Amino acid sequence: xxxxxxxxxxxxxxxIAAGGNCIWIEIDEAREKDHLKIVIRxxxxxxxxxxxxxxxxPFITTxxxxxxxxxxxxxxxxxxxxxxxxxxxxxxxKGTEVEATFRYHHIDRAPLGDMAATVGxxxxxxxxxxxxxxxxxxxxxxxxxxxxxxxEMNDRSLSDPVVIYHLTESxxxxxxxxxxxxxxx
Amino acid sequence: xxxxxxxxxxxxxxxxxxxxxxxxxxxxxxxxVHMGTCGIAAGARDVMSALMEEMAAADRQDxxxxxxxxxGMCSSEPNVTVEVQDSEPxxxxxxxxxxxxxxxxxxxxxxEVQTDFALAKM
Numbered sequence: 001x002x003x004x005x006x007x008x009x010x011x012x013x014x015x016i017a018a019g020g021n022c023i024w025i026e027i028d029e030a031r032e033k034d035h036l037k038i039v040i041r042x043x044x045x046x047x048x049x050x051x052x053x054x055x056x057x058p059f060i061t062t063x064x065x066x067x068x069x070x071x072x073x074x075x076x077x078x079x080x081x082x083x084x085x086x087x088x089x090x091x092x093x094k095g096t097e098v099e100a101t102f103r104y105h106h107i108d109r110a111p112l113g114d115m116a117a118t119v120g121x122x123x124x125x126x127x128x129x130x131x132x133x134x135x136x137x138x139x140x141x142x143x144x145x146x147x148x149x150x151x152e153m154n155d156r157s158l159s160d161p162v163v164i165y166h167l168t169e170s171x172x173x174x175x176x177x178x179x180x181x182x183x184x185x
Numbered sequence: 186x187x188x189x190x191x192x193x194x195x196x197x198x199x200x201x202x203x204x205x206x207x208x209x210x211x212x213x214x215x216x217x218v219h220m221g222t223c224g225i226a227a228g229a230r231d232v233m234s235a236l237m238e239e240m241a242a243a244d245r246q247d248x249x250x251x252x253x254x255x256x257g258m259c260s261s262e263p264n265v266t267v268e269v270q271d272s273e274p275x276x277x278x279x280x281x282x283x284x285x286x287x288x289x290x291x292x293x294x295x296x297e298v299q300t301d302f303a304l305a306k307m
Binding site for chain 1: 193194197218220221222223225226230231233234237238240241244249250251252254
């Protein structure tokens with residue numbers, strides 16, 4: 001995959017497929033420290049211990065329809081090629097947490113890409129799931145919680161493409177402001 | 186902290202207030218974008234973004250969009266399934282944002298199945 005945001009979209013879809021109805025996405029870009037961290041946490045059914053031991057092996061998968069599973073192994077490769085790491089914690093019945101770290105300025109690090117499109121796609125495609133998205137760039141934070149939006153507007157509004165379209169644009173411009181060092185609000 | 190403020194939300198709400206009040210009828214068209222690892226790697230997110238823009242522009246209350254997993258046809262991803270009530274679901278293959286716009290305008294809005302892009306009818 002060309003962008004890390006696509007890996008994020010993939011891992012989150014897996015979390016939803018595992019029965020999660022609330023997904024936490026945390027991104028920390030510390031450009032001066034040459035460090036990038038991505039954390040994705042779900043409250044799905046979790047994975048058994050024996051699957052966790054070989055998490056970056058594409059021939060290990062919890063699915064039963066076929067014997068390969070590429071999502072986490074591709075993310076492990078993306079992290080590994082830029083001196084990063086992948087850690088997966090999972091408790092059966094509680095959920096799964098995936099943490100990937102990267103050397104920010106490594107020549108082989110894939111760009112983070114269009115996070116606004118990833119979040120917008122997740123919200124429109126999964127109307128029954130809540131998302132908490134925290135994105136920090138050099139110590140400045142962006143924060144979005146769909147549970148707050150649901151409370152503030154009516155419940156149906158998050159399945160309204162017009163709302164999600166404006167929401168996506170607003171995320172995009174906020175992230176742009178964060179990256180350029182201006183305070184967005 | 187850059188947070189999506191309540192004011193921002195209110196603004197969005199104002200923009201959409203009149204439409205949401207009309208949004209009562211049940212959905213009778215369902216568009217599924219398949220978003221497994223294979224679909225995402227092949228460009229399903231761009232397809233979904235284009236679809237979201239078209240939906241926002243068309244502003245129809247009876248269309249529902251969902252993301253689903255891989256359906257086992259990874260070589261023809263991105264796949265999109267269009268289900269119009271009372272007719273067979275059509276699976277489109279090798280989609281991109283422009284094909285998605287065409288399928289939305291022609292098939293979803295006008296009912297003309299775009300056989301050139303279709304993989305199968307189910």
